[in-house]
Amino acid sequence: MKLFTGRGANQPFDCQVCGANVPPLAGGGYRNHCPYCLHSLHVDVNPGDRASDCGGVLEPVGVESGKKGWVIVHRCRRCGATRRNRAALNDPGVSDDYEVLLAISAGQAPRW
Numbered sequence: 001m002k003l004f005t006g007r008g009a010n011q012p013f014d015c016q017v018c019g020a021n022v023p024p025l026a027g028g029g030y031r032n033h034c035p036y037c038l039h040s041l042h043v044d045v046n047p048g049d050r051a052s053d054c055g056g057v058l059e060p061v062g063v064e065s066g067k068k069g070w071v072i073v074h075r076c077r078r079c080g081a082t083r084r085n086r087a088a089l090n091d092p093g094v095s096d097d098y099e100v101l102l103a104i105s106a107g108q109a110p111r112w
Contacts, residue, residue: 015039017057026093032085033058033072035096038104040085042076054079063087063105070101 010024015034025031030048033040040058045051056078064071070087087096 016041023094025088025091027088027091029088031088033060033074033096035088035091035094036100038072038087038096038100040074040083042078042081042083044083054081058083060100060104063101072096072101072104 010028010030012021012023014020015022015037017039018034018037020034020036022031022034022036032044032047038060042054042056042058043050043052054076056076058074058076060072061075062073064073064084068086070089071084072087074083074085075081076083087101089095089098089101
């Protein structure tokens, strides 16, 4: 069963953690985290549904490698929920910051 609903449009947003203006993914798909600090917001129950009423900051706390590439592990600062989001390392517009991704994987992520 596919859980991604895609209701959340691929639109620009301002990061609530680092303040960066975040462009949509140029290569298609949906950007769900800031490419600069890798933080996100807890707005989904299932990917893309925008059904969560939590709204807390999802902090990047780990990195995993899988069949589909790098995955950022986020933990919600408000409710403690854990989410996994695929890294956007090859986006032709603005790719995720590889140095920040490496720092997170080494447990040395910068605090924002």
